[in-house]
Amino acid sequence: MDPCFFADNSHLSCPGSAKETNNITTKRVRTIIDYSKRRDDDIHDQLEKKLLENPTLTLRAHHSCILTYTSKEHCRRHSGKSDSGTLNATPSSPKRTRHSEKLFHFQFNCLFCGNLCKEDPKHPNRGSKIVYCRTGDRKEIGQASFKSNILRICHERGDELARQVRTRVEGAVSDLHAVEARYHLDCYKKFINKKNIDHLKSEKTDETDQALIMLADYVNQHQHEIWNSLELHNVYLEYGGNIKRKRMMLNLKTMLASTHVVLSCHNYASIMVHKSGANKLIKLVDDKDAAEETDDVYIGNIAAKIKNESKDRQPENGKYNIRMNKDIATRPVSPTLIKLLTRISKSLTYECLPAIMIGNMITSLVTNRYTPLLVDLGVKLKDRNMIDTMHQYHTCCSYDEMLRFKSSAAQSEESRIGKQGLFNQENGLVQVMTDNFDANICSQNGLKSTHAIAMLITQYGSSNEVENDDEDFDLTIPRLTKQASRSPELPDIE
């Protein structure tokens, strides 16, 4: 067999005689010369000499060797980072698909909170009671239907939750009972609760609270007096105000922020005083550094707490989860962190995915282990570039870890299947059903038709084992060591 031209001609590592070499046409030889010039090596000199001697020169070489040699990518690698401009080209952003949006099914999710709304067959009485929408309209004429009632309350509430609920309700093609809508009784109660609605309303109308404005005027007129919150609230009530003391103080504080200060101490009524008079009471320090220092202390405390909680919840090192759901994803997240996040934004609550993501990222960074969610995301991303990119942001595991998971999963599954013994006739009759099926336009053969057979193998009786498995099925698989995941032990074939 003729040796590969590239075997001793370049720095490429040619597989040598391991594979058959191919005939290389004269045309291709010329392209090799071109690339050789670009690479600035001595191959083009050699080849051009040979070509002069024999204008119809052909060579023997491995196809892949030529591909590697002439690949733009390899040329770029070879020529170093001189033209690294293209290197920094950012990878295309991931496509936004419809299924990346949170899905809502009337049959599975609560109409109001949007969370899973299904009875647990094992514990039917556990959790909030589930109500199924049964009737379309009220019997009495003139009574608003359940649907229009909800829409009315949505209008009254006017908050984010109401917006979501309205989208759901209006999205129902027909009546709610027709789409088998359901909801948690508690959620419904919370939703229609008058107090909650009033609370939302009062929040909105704070700015136009006449009683508060009058109170502010009153306080302004008596600049030299010192008020405590109880006195202020009494005056406020006299003016016809209707919100609680604490909230009133907060609102008043923001209204009078430029002229008055509020001095508060835990368990004592807050004191409001004009800034000019405050120094009589307490020596005021307008020191930014001091404020920052106390901030530092607070942040330090919270950080330490979150760190400890995260460490307590670190995922087991030797196990991988094989299932993924919100519960598993939330497990490693520090509750304090969630509290903090919820304070920052209402869209970062305990239940929402971004908060879970942030929590997982933090736990992973603190404990230096990948949480199940990160591994899951890594597997989902699949593409190496994506994984590398997202891993830089620590939103998924490293590519290596993903490989390791796959390898662990494969080996674990292999041993499990081995034990199943579906094809062992001693466990019961093995039944095989086959049928051919019609052409699928996507998978046609050369004759533009498919000739495919579907096969189903079952065994009655062998399900016993599976059912047992289901009861307390091990939801984890062992995490193999690096070495074991790379060089799998081949199963013994008997």
Add this chain to the structure above:
DNA sequence: CCGGGATTAAATGATATCAG
């Protein structure tokens, strides 16, 4: 602080797939 194992990013090589 240090040593050694574990992990990682980047480079590389091999093969598959795409497009003309």
Add this chain to the structure above:
DNA sequence: CTGATATCATTTAATCCCGG
């Protein structure tokens, strides 16, 4: 078939981390 590109596993040097 050719050339370009995508995909993927592996190697390697650098870095990290943990226990002593």
